[in-house]
Amino acid sequence: MRLNAKLLATAVFFVCQSALATSSDEDLNDKFTKLNGTIDSINGELNSQRATLSGLKSEIENANLKLHRQVLEELKSVQRQNQYVYDAILAERESLGGKMIKPLRNYNLQTPDGKMILGQKEYVYVKEANATIDARIDTGASQSSISASDVVEFERNGKKWLRFKIVHNDRTINVEAPYVKQTRLRQSSIDGYSYRSVVKLNIKIGDYSTEAEFNLIDRTQMQFALLIGRNLLTDIAVVDVSRNNVQKRADKDGLLIISIDDYVDNKKKGIDVNQKYDEMQKENAGGQIATLSADKAQSLGTNPDKALPSVRDKIETENGSKPTIKKDPVKKTNDEKKKDEKKKKELTEKEKAALELSKNSKKSRS
Numbered sequence: 001m002r003l004n005a006k007l008l009a010t011a012v013f014f015v016c017q018s019a020l021a022t023s024s025d026e027d028l029n030d031k032f033t034k035l036n037g038t039i040d041s042i043n044g045e046l047n048s049q050r051a052t053l054s055g056l057k058s059e060i061e062n063a064n065l066k067l068h069r070q071v072l073e074e075l076k077s078v079q080r081q082n083q084y085v086y087d088a089i090l091a092e093r094e095s096l097g098g099k100m101i102k103p104l105r106n107y108n109l110q111t112p113d114g115k116m117i118l119g120q121k122e123y124v125y126v127k128e129a130n131a132t133i134d135a136r137i138d139t140g141a142s143q144s145s146i147s148a149s150d151v152v153e154f155e156r157n158g159k160k161w162l163r164f165k166i167v168h169n170d171r172t173i174n175v176e177a178p179y180v181k182q183t184r185l186r187q188s189s190i191d192g193y194s195y196r197s198v199v200k201l202n203i204k205i206g207d208y209s210t211e212a213e214f215n216l217i218d219r220t221q222m223q224f225a226l227l228i229g230r231n232l233l234t235d236i237a238v239v240d241v242s243r244n245n246v247q248k249r250a251d252k253d254g255l256l257i258i259s260i261d262d263y264v265d266n267k268k269k270g271i272d273v274n275q276k277y278d279e280m281q282k283e284n285a286g287g288q289i290a291t292l293s294a295d296k297a298q299s300l301g302t303n304p305d306k307a308l309p310s311v312r313d314k315i316e317t318e319n320g321s322k323p324t325i326k327k328d329p330v331k332k333t334n335d336e337k338k339k340d341e342k343k344k345k346e347l348t349e350k351e352k353a354a355l356e357l358s359k360n361s362k363k364s365r366s
Helices: 002-095 259-267 276-286 310-320 335-366
Strands: 114-116 120-127 131-137 144-147 147-156 159-168 169-185 193-205 208-217 226-228 237-239 255-257
Touching: 120 226, 131 159, 144 159, 147 169, 169 208, 169 255
Parallel strands: 114 237, 131 226, 131 255, 144 208
Antiparallel strands: 120 131, 120 193, 144 226, 147 159, 159 169, 169 193, 193 208
């Protein structure tokens, strides 16, 4: 009996376990299904929260930017008010015979809050080109650009540089500048994008100097070899399109590149805007090539080995070593020529007297 009871209990146990196993598998599937639904719901909520957070972040950034601009405008307004009050006090004191230190401001060149006033074109000195370029000021362009042809890449001190040429006004200027990046710009004239190399250049407009990025593009056939965009104008300048070349030229004696129309007009009138510059360059090169100036004066240049013999003679004499090279012959004046002819005639008469004496002595001996 006991054995049968044990066998019966064992059989019941296995039957219940198999039934429970079947039931648990179905429950697990249901639980997994519910769990997947819960996970999807959580992911949806997380995505919604991310979108909300992104929107809040954008709103905060816009609010901070708006607040920054508002504070800046208020500060500028206060600055303008203080300047106006100071100018009024200054004018009143001067009218009463008093003396005050005048502020170094020129409202013809800058706004009351200190921004430069620029015309539709301005003289911009580019250090890497060692030239002043008459540039177009374009508030519609987001980036500045400079004319570049024959662009070549090379390495300097382990960094990428670009070498290019500015061809304008029948002149070619070689420029080398550090490479910054490759930029993609949407072209309004064509359907698509254009890719341009960007370099960093040191420029000066009036008294303002800065380092800025410029796109390289062949502007040989365009009016201006240089274009100044918003990346250089923002927060430092305002543009008055009714004026030209408001700011003073930073490099007055250097090479000047002007617009194509201005260059053609000057050429028709026989005007060379770089005449003084070319003369100065030629004068500075004197002595490197053995030439005489217009007044026959000898020029001492930067390379004595290639100077005129008389110049070398002067240099070596000052250094304490007299050269064996004879000095350059100098053209004689009419008085000097007459003296030389007179000396020749006197010498001829002496020679005749000597010959007569020698003849008389021979006759006496015979």
